Amino acid sequence: QQQVKQSPQSLIVQKGGISIINCAYENTAFDYFPWYQQFPGKGPALLIAIRPDVSEKKEGRFTISFNKSAKQFSLHIMDSQPGDSATYFCAASKGASGSRLTFGEGTQLTVNP
Amino acid sequence: NAGVMQNPRHLVRRRGQEARLRCSPMKGHSHVYWYRQLPEEGLKFMVYLQKENIIDESGMPKERFSAEFPKEGPSILRIQQVVRGDSAAYFCASSPPNQEKLFFGSGTQLSVL
Numbered sequence: 001q002q003q004v005k006q007s008p009q010s011l012i013v014q015k016g017g018i019s020i021i022n023c024a025y026e027n028t029a030f031d032y033f034p035w036y037q038q039f040p041g042k043g044p045a046l047l048i049a050i051r052p053d054v055s056e057k058k059e060g061r062f063t064i065s066f067n068k069s070a071k072q073f074s075l076h077i078m079d080s081q082p083g084d085s086a087t088y089f090c091a092a093s094k095g096a097s098g099s100r101l102t103f104g105e106g107t108q109l110t111v112n113p
Numbered sequence: 114n115a116g117v118m119q120n121p122r123h124l125v126r127r128r129g130q131e132a133r134l135r136c137s138p139m140k141g142h143s144h145v146y147w148y149r150q151l152p153e154e155g156l157k158f159m160v161y162l163q164k165e166n167i168i169d170e171s172g173m174p175k176e177r178f179s180a181e182f183p184k185e186g187p188s189i190l191r192i193q194q195v196v197r198g199d200s201a202a203y204f205c206a207s208s209p210p211n212q213e214k215l216f217f218g219s220g221t222q223l224s225v226l
Contacts, residue, residue, distance in 0.1 A: 006155075032213050043117070043204050043217030044156065089155055093213060100146070100169060101215065103155035 004092050006104025013111050019077040021107045023090035026071065030092040034101070035064065035075045038087045047088075048075070080111045115139070117207050117218035118187075125224045132192040132199070134221045138207030145188045146215060147180060150202040162188060195225045 006023045013019045023033075031052055036044035050057045050064040050073065057064045063076040077084055088107045093099040118137040126132050138145050143163055148156040158172040162182035173180065177195075182188040192199055202222050206215040 034214075036217075041219070043119075043206075043219045045217065046214060049214070099213060100158040100161060100172070101156075102158070103148075105155045106153075 004090060004102050004104045006090050006107060008107060009105070010108040011110070013080045013109065015080065015082060015111055015113050017080050017111075019080045019084070019109055019111070020074060021088055021090070021109070022072065022074045023092075023104050024070075024072045025092050025102075027092070027102075028071070029094050030102075032093045032099070033064070033066065033073050034091050035062075036089045036091060036103075038089065038106075044089060077109075080109075082111045082113050085109055085111050117142075117205055117216050119203075119205050119218035119221050121221060122219065123222045123224070125226065126195045127226050128196055129194050132195050132223055132225075134190040134192075134203050134205075134223070135187040136190070136205030136207075136218060137187040138205075139216055142207035142209050142216070144208045144210065145182050146206040146208075147188075147190050148204045148206065148217075150204060150220070152201075156204060159190070192223075195223075197225045199223060200225045 004025045034049035035047045037047045038044040048059050048062045050066050052068045061078045066073045090104040091101040093101045120135050145162045147159040150156045160173050160180045161169040177193045179191045202220045204217050204220045206217045208215050
């Protein structure tokens, strides 16, 4: 009930292409869904987050699509750049302050020049 | 406003020794979380603390691990009698009251010889 499953494990995209990472969750009590970006040797940094009352949220080149009935959400990176090469984690929590985040296993994204 | 500060960045211990990991949250943040990341895996929740209180320690191993967040000073994650399986990156995160957004430090890489 607490799992968040993420795919693919690794992804290679050409510069300018679209990167798509998918996550699925089981716990219907989750109502906060952030995506984190992590570079080697650094801690995760919040990229973008969504709540289930909307189906899509866009910030610059990053878009979250959310499907509440399917219990799935995805991250789309438009016009992918080599600087986007990093590990991406989806996560979920019950949204209240202090709620623990449950993370996916991560996706290693490589954007080739 | 400095970010979440963790030290040391790297810690090497021999089996049976104690490891102490420190975390200073961002200014104004009263909530601290510890997560552990094993190689090629996502982050696993360990413990959530507020000043002088452990709120949720459901992710902490039952033995050898303890955490505190005193009224003054940094939060401490303490691992007694370390074993090789404790080798991992340990991340601290903080958040302001009544917000679910977490800010992560750069982590402490613990290596047990």
